[in-house]
Amino acid sequence: MKRLVIFSSTLLLTAAVFAFAALAQAWNISGKYNIAFSTNEASGIFKTFKGSIAFDEANLAASNFSVSVDVASINTGNALMNKHAKSDEWFDAAKYPEIKYTSKKIVKAGAGYQVTGDLEIRGVKKEFTIPFTFKRTGNGATFDGTFKVNRNDFHIGKPGGDVADMISVTVAVPVVKA
């Protein structure tokens, strides 16, 4: 009986140590983020962004992102363009209110990192890789990323037309330690 208690305690302690080591630093998204997009015809931002971020440069295997953008928070600076962007021809905000991204793997890539995960827009989920940098500043840090999304992959708008197929996206997300 005594052996069983000692064995169980040791096992629990070991598991706890490994569990602690396996957890990456959790970060809270600060309010001053910027999720911007631009094409040849339009540019704008998404004003509402939320999610959970766990990231540790020394423990990429345990790092993960699960974030979402509120489609209705799109702002191009023009009322007609906002209405058009939210319509069923483009983002269809009523039917698909969120753009979601959930990471599956994060790797070091040059001076920065690359996260591969599932990007879901307009109900279409595709594996998508985003390059980003991570800079620590005191108790906080900032994630920066720039990438292009082919809108046709997610059935955003009609193919061709005045708006280019490739949409440039810039993400700057300041975070603080949770």
Add this chain to the structure above:
Amino acid sequence: MLKKLSLLALLAVLVGGLSGVAGIVYQKVYIETVGEGFVNIASTANIFKYTLAGAFVAAIGYFLLSLVLKGKTEMVFNLLFVILTFASILGPIGAKLPLEQDMPELFPGLAVPMHFFPALGWFALKPLFGKSI
């Protein structure tokens, strides 16, 4: 000729000033009604700048037309002023506001009526000058 130009300049100042005041009053009413006045874009200085510019452009246009059309100036000018005023509302409708500005859909409701103030001011004040202009 000089007298006519001076009176047109005076009319432009009066029309621009009155339209500016009307614009500011309308902005206050708009803020009270919908809670947004776009005061960084439609600032007091900007409102006066644009109403005065509109009134001076109208005065210059009136003067140039009077050189060509003589007796038919009033009729043609008024028609042109109305058409151009209507055309100008495309400006605020198509305007791209700074991205940090909330509720851009409320901007045309503020700015479009303001575009009519110089024309209204002109039509209200011009008769006071009689045949002098």
